[in-house]
Amino acid sequence: MSTVIFGYILTEEPEIIEPLFLSLKLDTSKIKEIHARSRSQKGNQEFTRLVKDKDSFKSKDAWFYYVNFLIAAANEFRSHLGTKYSSLFQTLGDNIRHSGSPTSNSICSGELFSLASRVKRLALSCREHDIHNGTASTRIVIDAVRNPLELVYLRDQFAAFFAFAITAEESHRRSRLTEAGMSKRDIDALDNREYSKKSLTSYDNFVSQNIEECIQKSDVFVNNPGTPDSIEQNKLVLNRQLIRYISLICRPGLVTPTHDERCMQLAFAAKLNSGCISRQVGASISDANSSIKAVGWNDVPKGQVPCLLRDSHRLIHGDDQLAFSDYEKNNSELRNQVASSHKNAPMIRIRRGLPCPFCFKDAYNAVTKKPNQVHTRSLHAEENAFLQLAKHGNSGIAGGNLYTTASPCELCSKKAFQLGIREVIYVDPYPGISLSHVLRSGPEEFRPKLRLFQGAVGHAYHRIYEPILPIKDEYSARLGDDPDPTLI
Template sequence: MAVSCNDDERKRRLRGLGYTDAEIDVVDKEEYGKLDATNQKAYVKQDIKACLQRADLHVSNPDSGNMVSHFNSLADQLLTFVALMIRPGLVTPTPLERCMQIAYTAKLNSGCISRQVGAVVTDVNFSVQSVGWNDTPFGQVPCSLRNRFDLTNGHDQDAYSEYEKLDVKFISAALAGNEKFLKVASTGRNISYCFKDEYNQLTGKDNQVHTRSLHAEENAFLQIAKYGGRGVEDGKLFTTASPCELCSKKAYQLGIKEIYYIDPYPGIAMSHILMGGSKNPKLIIFSGAIGRAFHNLYSPKLSFKDELNALSL
């Protein structure tokens, strides 16, 4: 289970507990930073990002504007979950859960070796117009199916770009990097690699633009254009992460009015792009069940008709 609130509220609560902004930054880097698998502490410290990605029950815990009770929204969500645990299928999924479940399922199609993200675009009535996940453009081989040794040995050449095959500096760096994976390769694992990381290491930069994959939200938007879908102005976007700066601009241009997200993007997409102008969409942290919890909570153990007939005997 993941319990979330928006970032401004989170920081305000931490300040209320006596944390300074500098201390909050330290906590964020420790608990939400990039995982260093070579550091033993990485396996015992808090990993908020992984929690958000793996959780199948999401509870939104925003600051309440209700002066009578500060916990009405939180209590409603928890009571719903408990009731469904006691009596699976008591109610049907909400439109929000239904759409986010589709996005959650879609992300499993991703061949990205860093993280998997799914997205769904609907019209104003929650009718699904397109589905997307972060992956390479159609016709290119996903990173999960490529192998750094195939690249340097000249195998499966259609899987690699002209730059990867012909740039002398890149090939030299790839050959040097192969050394540390020889032991892993002997286990039979496919030795994939992230082009963005390799290129950034080679150039000494940290640029996200060199990723091979489309973002999930971007992919969902493009599917509408590719297959001639209906307009989505005033529609909704569901994402198992949250839109980056570039995807946020696309969502704004399409006239998306509500964005439901799970994992806040570590950038200025929300405050700078989505909250600037006269047609700002609503940003809403998702709450509900997805994944295994979705099926466990909403699948009745016995059809209600059969249950009533059995109880009437």
């Protein structure tokens, strides 16, 4: 993606790009030199035509230019920028999604998928290049998709699309960035821009990076472990995972799912039951033999109406006596807060035919002016799974595993510790100190082990593990083929 962003710079005139670089206090001489060199390269005109014309898809010469010049030029420019690279390219990417131009952040909603659309056209030009050279099939890796809407767009455009989330333990990730020359302040700024929870009340958050949401939308999770001094030794771990899933994509049903995948798939399926409008989370609990004992999802207690089905209009006008608590119905400050923050809700109902739910925690915190995670209506997914065991009898989960689509908070971590959970397998780190504090206390032998999940989930779980034909039928057909004498 960064190379495609760099391509925007080379297809703009130097005098248009220069003010942006000067405003960021960057030396413009290097980009001018690369810009001048790009004009003489084979395929430059075809590449410019391809990326400028949104209806143009076929140009083998454009792909030749991309592979033989643009990638090397982008790497050269990245080396020149050093630690300024990330912040600059984040700004360029945000500008492109805002306006279609790397130099302007003026909002033009029709350009939201400008960058992803260019990636699509380049992928199709790669296919055209391969067809011209007699290649039977084309396989492409699109690296570093960090905007969730772009991920959805690409999945919609390519039927054979799989989103891989390459994850690493937080301490390993930060140590690698430090080794690359980034200061703690730079790393914190990078995380704040790419990873912090974003409210879509701002259009800027539609166009910015949101790795947390991209991880949640991914199909396959690959763990890339290792501190800088051990990363070479851990490449084998990474390569084995990649070989497994690429093989399964090419030939579904080659092997069966791992027990981790089976258990996490149930957690991912469970989270869709959640009526939380902020974040859906799922969890499953297995015994020591990987047999599922309980599943849970974040939702309100049994008998209460989930937030998804509570219309703010009905609270304000008092015409729903079952969905809202006595506190909500009788507290004028809270009702006024909801009325103020949801003043456009009637237009959503009229224009779209949609009710407009609200988050009680957000409304309560706005009234009290105290950010607090306790005042949520929902039980956590892990908590609900533990309570299922309490309701129906704990059939021996000591030494078992907790699978969760988001690492457990402090409260749920304490419950897991108390119940004797052996391992906590999670997808996405939850902000807080549960991983470093609650689960890292007491005698070592009693501490649950923490492990990032690796494997396929969701729709991809079925796509790669369901064989296209029954295995017996496939091999019956293959055994009937005439043997190649050169292979005997």
